[in-house]
Amino acid sequence: MQLRTSLRLNTAVEAMTHVIIPALDPDNGPAHEQAALVVGMLTNAIDWLPYEHAFDRAELSSNREALAQTSDATEQTAALIDLADDVLLRSSASPGDVLDCVRALRYALATQVDSTFENGTPAERTAVSRAVLDAAARETPLVRAAYLGHGFEGPTTGVAPLADQLVRTGGK
Amino acid sequence: MAFGGASKVQVYFELDWTDADGAPSHTPMVLRMDPAESIQETSRRREFELLTAFSGIVPAPAAYWLDDTAEHLPYPAMVTGFVTGVTKPTTGAAGVSGLKASLTPELRNSLGQQFVEILSTIHNHDVDDPRLRSFERAGDAHDVIVHHINSWDRIWQEDSDVPSPLVRLAFAWLRANIPTPDRLSVVHGDFRTGNYLFTEDDATISAILDWEGGHIGDRHEDLAYTLNRMFGSEGDDGEFLVSGLMPESEFLDRYTQVSGLSVDPETLRFWKIFNCLKTVIIAVATAYRITTNKKTHQDVLVAWIIGTEGVLLDELRTHLEEVN
Numbered sequence: 001m002q003l004r005t006s007l008r009l010n011t012a013v014e015a016m017t018h019v020i021i022p023a024l025d026p027d028n029g030p031a032h033e034q035a036a037l038v039v040g041m042l043t044n045a046i047d048w049l050p051y052e053h054a055f056d057r058a059e060l061s062s063n064r065e066a067l068a069q070t071s072d073a074t075e076q077t078a079a080l081i082d083l084a085d086d087v088l089l090r091s092s093a094s095p096g097d098v099l100d101c102v103r104a105l106r107y108a109l110a111t112q113v114d115s116t117f118e119n120g121t122p123a124e125r126t127a128v129s130r131a132v133l134d135a136a137a138r139e140t141p142l143v144r145a146a147y148l149g150h151g152f153e154g155p156t157t158g159v160a161p162l163a164d165q166l167v168r169t170g171g172k
Numbered sequence: 173m174a175f176g177g178a179s180k181v182q183v184y185f186e187l188d189w190t191d192a193d194g195a196p197s198h199t200p201m202v203l204r205m206d207p208a209e210s211i212q213e214t215s216r217r218r219e220f221e222l223l224t225a226f227s228g229i230v231p232a233p234a235a236y237w238l239d240d241t242a243e244h245l246p247y248p249a250m251v252t253g254f255v256t257g258v259t260k261p262t263t264g265a266a267g268v269s270g271l272k273a274s275l276t277p278e279l280r281n282s283l284g285q286q287f288v289e290i291l292s293t294i295h296n297h298d299v300d301d302p303r304l305r306s307f308e309r310a311g312d313a314h315d316v317i318v319h320h321i322n323s324w325d326r327i328w329q330e331d332s333d334v335p336s337p338l339v340r341l342a343f344a345w346l347r348a349n350i351p352t353p354d355r356l357s358v359v360h361g362d363f364r365t366g367n368y369l370f371t372e373d374d375a376t377i378s379a380i381l382d383w384e385g386g387h388i389g390d391r392h393e394d395l396a397y398t399l400n401r402m403f404g405s406e407g408d409d410g411e412f413l414v415s416g417l418m419p420e421s422e423f424l425d426r427y428t429q430v431s432g433l434s435v436d437p438e439t440l441r442f443w444k445i446f447n448c449l450k451t452v453i454i455a456v457a458t459a460y461r462i463t464t465n466k467k468t469h470q471d472v473l474v475a476w477i478i479g480t481e482g483v484l485l486d487e488l489r490t491h492l493e494e495v496n
Contacts, residue, residue: 002334002460003478011463015472103334110335117344125344129496132337136489143482150479154406159482 001143009046013039053094060084109135141165179212179384181205181247181469184254201236205249209467211458211474214384216240216248218306222358222383223252225303230290231255231368231379255379257369274405275365275416282375284417285426287368290380291398292431295357295391304358307388313353316389321346324450331457333464339456342449342488345495351439353390361385363394364403365415391433395424396443401487402451402480441495448488455480 021035064084067077109132116128144153145162153159183203191197206216216238223235234253242248261275275283299309310316325343332339360383367382397403398415405416414423424435455478462468463475 002456002481003475007460007464007475007478010466011472011475014466015470019470106337107335109337110340113337113340113344117348126496129341129492132341133489133493133496136338136485140482140486140489144486145482147479147482150476152402152480152483154401154412 001146003147006046006049009042009049013042013046016042050096053091057088057091061088064088179210179382181207200254202233202252202254203245203249204252205245206247207468208247209462209465211454211462211468211477212385215306216250216384218304218386219384220250221304221306222386225297225301225358226294226380226383229297230293231377232383233379233381255369257371257378259366259369259381261372279370279375280413280417283365283370283377284423286377287365287415287417288423288426288430290368290377291360291363291394292427292433294360294363295394295431295433297358299356299358299388304388309356309388313356313390314350316356317350317353320389320446321350324446324453328453328457331453331461333457333460336452336456338485338488338492339449339452341492342445342452345492346442346446346449349442349495351390351392351436351442353392353439354434354436355391356388357391357394357433359387359389359391359394361387361394361397363398364400365417366403390439390443392436392439392443393447395427395435396440397447398423399440399444400447400451402483441491445488445491445495448484448491451480452484452488455484 016035016039021032021039024031024035026032061084064081067084068081070077109128113128113132116124120128141159142162142165144157144159145165147153148157148159148161181204183205184200185203186198186200188196188198191199204216204219217240220235220238220240223232226232227234233255235250236253237251239245239250240248261279308319310319321343328339328343360380362382362385363380367380368377369379369381370377399420401412404412404414407413411419414420417423418426427433428435459474459478463471463478468474
């Protein structure tokens with residue numbers, strides 16, 4: 001999926017800066033102030049995005065340490081510390097790590113398509129085609145759902161909402 | 173600046189001038205100029221030649237001046253006449269770039285007939301028209317298609333940011349299944365509702381727009397493009413309507429009847445896959461690259477078009493399933 005959040009925000013800032021703000025009534029102070037705040041808010045969001053996950057993990061780690069330092073050694077406290085350890089372990093890969101891995105796998109499969117159609121046997125071509133089409137059958141409903149708000153689906157689209165699809169797949 | 177379109181900078185203006193016959197004139201015009209980068213890099217010269225060649229043959233803006241080397245303007249540009257009309261009903265809904273426009277049955281009937289007649293006229297036009305002097309004419313029609321595949325593969329490889337196994341599979345299938353066209357035609361390249369103007373009071377097409385992708389090729393390319401589900405909409409009964417005008421079978425029957433040209437289903441399927449791949453490349457690769465690099469005059473609109481990614485990839489997948 002190519003329309004990442006940072007691109008959405010960047011293009012919104014571009015439109016605000018180069019088209020919308022110059023067109024505002026110069027005497028409308030509140031509109032100029034709010035427009036500048038919108039640009040500031042969006043720019044801050046762009047800056048914040050790469051660090052959000054690491055920030056939350058750092059905060060979680062700090063609170064886990066704080067709770068462990070206290071003398072309250074109840075069963076509930078121990079369970080919370082165990083929970084924090086588990087979440088820290090499971091969340092060690094960042095969103096960037098996940099995306100990089102997706103790209104590496106896609107690159108490997110795309111390269112395999114090229115090489116198989118250049119040098120492979122008919123059976124190998126059939127196999128790699130099947131793998132690609134099966135992957136696309138799993139992925140394209142998710143991509144379509146992710147863009148439902150853009151209005152490019154017909155009124156009778158059969159695409160299930162993204163949240164429902166992700167719940168069904170369990171994020172796998 | 174004129175509103176509409178995602179590809180070129182368009183500026184409306186009115187000019188007081190002395191026309192070619194020496195008469196004083198007041199003429200509404202449109203400056204059509206490349207942005208720094210576009211979702212389709214095309215030739216203003218060839219677009220200008222097409223407008224000139226089809227002047228008086230199909231409704232199209234008048235072609236006044238060409239500055240294809242950017243001698244007078246910041247980027248390659250041309251000046252055309254301004255044509256009155258709308259790309260979508262003023263009371264109806266439509267998405268960006270006129271996509272998914274909803275037309276009344278009365279409009280569909282009238283515009284649909286003209287739509288087919290104009291496309292037929294374009295496809296029957298003499299490809300050796302001397303006014304089309306900047307167009308490549310390969311000696312072998314097969315080579316024309318190979319050239320198209322190679323050029324879009326290069327665009328994909330230059331513009332894409334994320335590898336796509338599905339795109340690679342589509343290219344592999346196309347290379348292995350190139351048809352042999354029975355004749356060459358002028359291909360408009362972007363023939364759909366949203367890319368023509370019509371006057372609402374008499375339901376008449378007043379201009380065919382966006383000739384920038386026009387070339388000499390296989391007419392099935394245009395037909396398949398027009399059939400793309402992205403450019404159509406659904407009628408009241410839920411049936412898919414080509415360009416929001418008529419069902420696919422009716423469109424192809426009418427085209428065959430009016431043009432006198434045949435439609436080969438296998439060739440049509442090839443071009444459906446080709447066009448679907450082309451639109452995927454524009455959305456996923458080029459639109460992504462030029463908006464990421466802040467290279468257009470309307471990045472937010474071009475980025476919005478990346479949202480066609482899901483529908484287009486799924487259509488490409490469906491086509492490839494049919495042939496695998």
